Amino acid sequence: QLQLVESGGGLVQPGGSLRLSCTASGFTFDYYAIGWFRQAPGKEREGVSCIDSSGGSTNYADSVKGRFTISRDNAKDTVYMQMNSLKSEDTAVYYCAAHRWAGWCTRLDAADFDSWGQGTQVTVSS
Numbered sequence: 001q002l003q004l005v006e007s008g009g010g011l012v013q014p015g016g017s018l019r020l021s022c023t024a025s026g027f028t029f030d031y032y033a034i035g036w037f038r039q040a041p042g043k044e045r046e047g048v049s050c051i052d053s054s055g056g057s058t059n060y061a062d063s064v065k066g067r068f069t070i071s072r073d074n075a076k077d078t079v080y081m082q083m084n085s086l087k088s089e090d091t092a093v094y095y096c097a098a099h100r101w102a103g104w105c106t107r108l109d110a111a112d113f114d115s116w117g118q119g120t121q122v123t124v125s126s
Contacts, residue, residue: 002024002026003025004024004097004115005023005025009094009121009122009123011123011125012124014087015085015086017084018082018086018122019083020096020120021080022036022078022079022081023076024078030054030074032102032103033051033052034072034096034097034098034105035049035097035099035112036048036049036079037094037095038090038095039092039093040092045095047061048108049064054103058070059107059108067083067085068081068084087124088125091122091123093120095117096116096117097113097117099112099113100112100113
């Protein structure tokens with residue numbers, strides 16, 4: 001029973017910040033890369049960021065690079081994503097997921113990930 005649970009979403013103004021959390025249970029969390037994805041209305045799920053099993057390497061979509069920071073605390077079975085300078089275009093449901101087979105994540109492809117969380121809504125609006 002692998003489970004990931006996202007939290008931390010909410011309503012913020014443009015330019016504001018949020019910190020999302022993804023907490024795992026039921027599997028060996030520190031074996032796997034973890035990714036954040038988002039899905040806006042009418043769009044397919046989009047890769048946002050990922051982090052390798054040790055936390056030593058990260059990957060970001062161009063649209064968020066320099067604004068978002070992914071990190072992990074394996075002792076807490078938790079991955080975080082700090083989101084700064086938020087834009088209306090960041091509005092989406094945000095999901096975290098574990099890589100299917102690897103402790104690294106050189107690409108942000110949703111097909112490489114499973115054990116999806118339930119999602120947390122981020123709305124950026126004035």
